[in-house]
Amino acid sequence: MQLLNPFQLDKNYQILYDRPSLNENEEDETFKVIIGEKLLILQNICPPTFGEDIPGFSVDQIELPYIANQWLINTIEDKFWKSAAQGGLPSGTYSYKEEVNGEKLALYREMNVGAKNQKGFRLTNFSRPSRIYDDDDFQDFFITDLMLLEGGLLDALKQL
Template identity: 35%
Template structure:
């Protein structure tokens, strides 16, 4: 399995193609969508300033960054899971009423989508986890990306993901 380095928006590597930068809704994070080889990388960062009353680092500003990685074919898989599993009734081929998650192996990587009440902000949405890759923040946690409903459906993320999937399938990405 290909390993990646943490994206640096101030000094990207030549092999990394920035597809789009989003300001995550209701979040202090910026999200960068990058293509590297046959993978989509989603790098998120924010600057955190410790309160002056903090006993650890009063007034210090620190960059907090993490990255989610999955095969580009996983973008279409994610879209299909949302539209065919979560949006349809069990009679139409969707998930059973008592299931809130779906997982599969996509190009050798274990991807998992779960419906969540809190998708990184004050809105419900979906978490996508790559069970084959560990977080850059904690080597004990898996890479997970929180996608709120407003970000996906109101602010254009789902349309952008559909563009990526179509371009990849047409050989243009």
Template identity: 30%
Template sequence: MKKFAEIDSINIKKNPFVVGSAVNPNKPEYTIYLLIKDDYLFIVDCGYFTNKRTKVSKWLTYQLEMPKAGLPWIVNTIENKFFKLSHEGGLPKDVYHYAEVVDGEKLMIDRPMFLGTRENPEPGYEIHTNSRKEGRTPKSLNFTDSFLFEHGLFDLFKDVAQKIESGEFS
């Protein structure tokens, strides 16, 4: 499996592979960037963190890498497995995760109920790249429902997924 260096968070806005971004409404100092390079998609969470105790600031970056076909799979899975009832092809009652191999890598989505902030917990979705691990734990990112559906992240996912499927990023 191809390994990738961490994306440079300081210069990410100038990165020629960025195809979209969305500011996290729960943490406005953090932005999610989507990058496509060759056959891979990167979902990158970048933010400028200031330690409240020490007042020291630094850039923090976390990224998921997957085959670019993973983004259409994410959109399709949320719309057709999580949004639909079981008799419509959705997940069975009491099942809150779905995994599949996409272009040779195992991806999974689950539905945690307590994301967001301590003051305002809310449900959301967590995307795992089970084939790529940090230690023994699969790499993952989670997104609240409000970030996805009220603040445009899912629309960005859908737009970029459609462009991937139409061959725009080949």
């Protein structure tokens, strides 16, 4: 697979979520959820800072098996957003790794995602190489709590 251009998608792909990012540092950033070919693809699209990934834009992209959508929702809601007493991860645990449909995935709880003091997650797929950086044999992607909750991303993922 290659980096997708969301403005020229193959008929096998469909954009299911397309909203302005709520990231304070990126006013012109757009967050997209694309499905196709048994994949769930998350993208952030913005004007280029250090060069174009597609004509006119920089793109951050992560590819996951489609079935990983449920894993992502459950890990956020049941592991990170619940206390240990409620069945969540133990206090002081900020990462969760699991193999999903043969792919090694990890979710990390982080601060300063998108902007100073903004909470969120770093999602990593260790089974797929970066589509942007030749030296990276993994894909990283950042999602803010703001995007998940106020941006409606979590609800959109639940509809898949």
